[in-house]
Amino acid sequence: MMTETTEPVVTSSNAVTAAHTVTVAPAVYGRLLVMEKPPGRFRHEMKYGLDGTADIILSSRLRKLFRHDRHADSHGSYRVSSLYFDTPYDKAMWEKMAGIRKREKFRIRYYNDDMSFIRLEKKYKAGNLCSKRSASLTFQQVVRLLEGDAEFLLESGDALLTEFYSKIKGQLLRPVTMVSYMREAFLYDPGNVRITIDRQLRSGSWYAGFPADMRKVADVSEGKGVLEVKYDDFLPDIVRMAVQADGLRWQAYSKYAASRRFD
Numbered sequence: 001m002m003t004e005t006t007e008p009v010v011t012s013s014n015a016v017t018a019a020h021t022v023t024v025a026p027a028v029y030g031r032l033l034v035m036e037k038p039p040g041r042f043r044h045e046m047k048y049g050l051d052g053t054a055d056i057i058l059s060s061r062l063r064k065l066f067r068h069d070r071h072a073d074s075h076g077s078y079r080v081s082s083l084y085f086d087t088p089y090d091k092a093m094w095e096k097m098a099g100i101r102k103r104e105k106f107r108i109r110y111y112n113d114d115m116s117f118i119r120l121e122k123k124y125k126a127g128n129l130c131s132k133r134s135a136s137l138t139f140q141q142v143v144r145l146l147e148g149d150a151e152f153l154l155e156s157g158d159a160l161l162t163e164f165y166s167k168i169k170g171q172l173l174r175p176v177t178m179v180s181y182m183r184e185a186f187l188y189d190p191g192n193v194r195i196t197i198d199r200q201l202r203s204g205s206w207y208a209g210f211p212a213d214m215r216k217v218a219d220v221s222e223g224k225g226v227l228e229v230k231y232d233d234f235l236p237d238i239v240r241m242a243v244q245a246d247g248l249r250w251q252a253y254s255k256y257a258a259s260r261r262f263d
Contacts, residue, residue, distance in 0.1 A: 042129040043192075043230050047253045050197065050225040054245045058227065059197055062186050065242055066195065069185035071111065080198075081180040081212055082107040082121075084256050085173045096257045102126050105256065106164060106173060108142060113211050115139040120164060130230070135160040142210055146175060175206035179259045180217055192232040193239050199225040203259030220259055 050058070068076045085106045086092045092105040103125050110118045119134045135158050137145075144152060153165035167173045180202045186195040204217035229235070229243055 040131050040133055041232075042126065042131050043232055044235070045128060045130045046229045046250055048227040048243070048248050049251055049253065050227050051247070052223065054248055055197065055199070055225050057245050058243065059184065061242055062195060062197075065238065066186035066188050069187060072185065077182050077184045077199075079112050079180060080109065080183050081111070081178065082109045082256075083178050083206055083210065084176050084259075086176045087171045087173060090176075090260070091171070093257055093260050096254050099252070106167070107256075108137065108145075108210075110211065115211065118142060120160065122160060122163070133160050139210075146206070146210060177256070177259050178204050178206055178208050178210075178212045178217060179255050180212055180214070181221075181255065188236065188239055190236050191234050191239070193236065194228075194230045195239065195243065196228045196230075197225055198228070198255070201226075201255060201258065220261070226253055226255065 063076070069078075071078050084092075085108075092103065095103040105123055107121050107123070108118060109121055118137045118139060120137050121132055121134045124131045124133075135156075141152060144150075150165050150168050153161040153168075156162070164173070181198045182200045184197045184199070187193070188195070199221065200219065201221040202214070202217040203220045204212065208216040227243065227248075229239065231239070
């Protein structure tokens with residue numbers, strides 16, 4: 001059985017102007033038949049590498065124009081930590097390095113050291129478009145996963161958790177690396193724009209613990225940050241102008257792939 005869904009098509013003007021069909025096949029793992037849900041709404045995503053000077057200029061400008069994410073601390077930032085999963089052959093990493101247009105990755109994410117809000121996330125990329133689905137996990141469930149017990153995922157009845165279970169069993173997904181960084185996020189309602197500056201990228205083995213012991217997570221930022229701009233159907237001119245800086249260049253960047261350089 002096959003199912004069809006639609007995927008936005010991006011033109012040079014960065015606008016969603018049409019759609020084409022994408023065939024989604026059911027994944028079969030042993031006796032388990034899993035119909036993967038089509039990705040949700042796609043958003044545009046642009047990423048830029050930031051040196052220290054560009055960071056200072058842009059962050060100062062953005063603070064004057066846009067409001068901070070409501071989860072930010074008094075300095076406007078918060079820590080994001082993600083435990084990434086990959087296959088024994090590092091499928092997610094190599095697809096990124098090879099520039100595969102359509103790809104996915106799974107991670108378990110939490111903020112600061114708050115264990116009351118933990119999410120399993122599946123991020124789907126299609127060129128410069130991205131989509132994300134998520135499901136809640138408890139700290140106790142994460143501990144079970146890290147101890148090799150994934151059966152509760154199948155029992156949950158949640159579509160994403162069931163898919164995750166099927167890929168743990170079928171693709172041998174396993175925890176690979178912990179990635180952590182400080183994020184300053186800005187919001188602008190027209191266009192549903194979210195601008196983030198990620199700094200102090202750190203990475204370590206998943207053995208660093210959950211939550212991660214920061215003493216076991218090394219700085220891999222090389223003194224640089226990452227600017228990300230996400231939006232829906234259009235990017236307002238005020239945002240487009242606000243994120244301009246000398247030497248700023250768009251780049252295909254993955255914090256997960258960057259962290260694996262030091263394996």
